[in-house]
Amino acid sequence: MKKKGFTRRKFLATATTAAITTAVSSPFASSGLTLLHKRHNKLALLGGAPVRPSGPIGPPWPYVDEQMVDAIVKTTRSRVWSRIQSPHGTVPTFEESFAALIGAKYSVGTGSGTQALSTCVEALGIGPGDEVITSPYTDMGTISSILTSRALPVLVDVEPDTYQLDPDKVEKSINKNTKAIMPVHIFGVAANMERIMSIAAKHNLKVIEDACQGPLARYRGKGLGTIGDLGCFSFQASKPIACGEGGAVVGNDEALMDQCYTVQNHGTTRKGSNTTIGPKYRMNEFEGAILTGQLPGVRERFETRNANADYLTSKLKGFAALVPQRHYPGTESGAYYHYGMTYHKEHWGVERARFLKAVAAEGVGLGAYIKTGLHREPWVDHILGLKSYKAMYSPARLKEYKAGMHLPNCDRISDETMVSFAGSGALLAGRDEMDNIINAIMKVYENREQLKTL
Ligand SMILES: Cc1ncc(COP(=O)(O)O)c(C=O)c1O
Structure with missing residues (x-):
């Protein structure tokens, strides 16, 4: 017309x-x-x-200024290169500043946004047999974080004009195995968090916000990443705040954020006790330096x-x-x-x-x-053929799962x-x-x- x-x-x-x-x-x-x-x-x-x-x-892009260069030089000379060498290093300093910047009580740095999301899935105790609802219109890191814990990423269609998870379709996809919703704030603009939070409350689900693209953006008086139980950010080179590869989890629940710290610290608590399963996802001090150096602008x-x-x-x-x-x-x-x-x-x-x-x-x-929604990528058939997924989910569920990968709005x-x-x-x-x-x-x-x- x-x-x-x-x-x-x-x-x-x-x-x-x-x-x-x-x-x-x-x-x-x-x-x-x-x-x-x-x-x-x-x-x-x-x-x-x-x-x-x-x-x-x-x-x-990425942005560079002399303050960032000086910060890297200073960290090199300091010989404090790992966050566990000092409680006053660049990583703990960045964590504190970043939490304040976006309006969360706590923040834990990680080596990437994918690692931040994986940390949250593991810290919330989501694992084999559990399902997490998320968007197909995102980076593979979103889905990878669910797969890493051998849970099932359930992809539901997005709305054609916001490119964000459709809350009605989210609600229809909830079953007895659903443990969490992972909305993606695509382009750093808020998903429909009012609806998603109310669906999560009604069905007693956790919300992990993939705010990897959304630092500082705000929705109904809150920073993206601070609305759900946990929020995640990426500082990959193309992102608005960047350090090459890096990420952060934010949250307001002290015990849960301590668990996030422990998970990303190969299962070791801040006090040195080895308590749980966790990979080593620590942000290093050079990443902390370049991030801290760019915060003023x-x-x-x-x-x-x-x-x-x-x-x-x-x-x-x-x-x-x-x-x-x-x-x-x-x-x-x-x-x-x-x-x-x-x-x-x-x-x-x-x-x-x-x-x-x-x-x-x-x-x-x-x-x-x-170029395509993640439901059309080869990982789907790959997991359907894995012994671990066949052991965890019934053939009927896996068949239904594959059939659910029909997401026309995302395709369009x-x-x-x-x-x-x-x-x-x-x-x-x-x-x-x-x-x-x-x-x-x-x-x-x-x-x-x-x-x-x-
Ligand atoms: C929406 C979204 N989620 C997750 C990620 C993964 O972040 P990273 O590349 O830092 O692992 C990205 C990065 O592009 C992203 O855009």
Whole structure:
């Protein structure tokens, strides 16, 4: 369905254009659209001038400054390289600062986000025969954390416009073996935590938040990761707070957080007693140093990303062809690991791949994010063939499990509709670059007939 009146305009972010826009009477008058200049009428893919020169938008990522370099040098010279060498090392210091930053009482550092999630599954006593409900639209680390404890990750479909777990489908998937829900705050924007927490309370389930993409983001007065029983973060190199590989668990329950410490410390308590099963998932002091060194600017960068994301969203308002990720009521801010949009092919007349190629030629790199939901990956058949899973779950349950891997919304998002870009660096760029993103999208939209000739 073509929206009339949209073809002659483009998005621009200046006071002048805003003034022009309000003079235009159309269903899109609030969106900041203006007449497109003549020279923009040939797509760069066909030899026209691009909107911007090719190359990354925003500063290179991961972020580096002298304070971080100094912190690494200091740690090297200190010879305190493992967290167990000192209670005042960089890891304990980071744990304290990070907990305060996101509003949790306690934090335990780990070697990755996957390790943080695994630590929580083990600390909550979830194991063989148990089931954990989570999203298929995520990093393999989410699911790996459940598999590592030989529990069963039950994947339920996501909503097409938020890309987050559908709470109705979560509730329908609960059975007597379900022990926990692991919502993923995809792109660092809140899942529907109001519904998920109430479903968990009704069925007496634990909630482990996969907030790996969401440091500092907030929902209904709370930081992501602090709403459920435990929350997990990743500091992998692409994340908004990064140290190469690293992670953290946060929580408010002292005994449970002590158990998390023990699990990630190969089963050894803070006092040195060997009490349980646990791998060695400790964060090391170099990771702690680089994280502690970057904390001073973290909030400012988070706010800049939010301001730029809000700006893009305001510019796309009313544009039915590319719709920003829908946020649930109560979402106060996002970490914007990615800025995601839903591509509506019916408005473009061409497949997403062709649009992505055209917009890239205009100098703006947008992508399709993950290539497939995790329910379509080989690990499913792999675990179904394992002796351990066959011993734990009945043939009927495993058959039903495989049949449940039909998740059409997730398929559609990965195959057809997701358009996104990584926000850690790009959303720190100036407004001129945000305008370039919008103008590139709009230029391709206005000239979409040309795409059909390619
Ligand atoms: C949603 C989500 N969960 C889990 C992980 C795993 O984190 P890590 O790569 O630090 O192990 C990631 C990392 O990309 C992620 O994005």
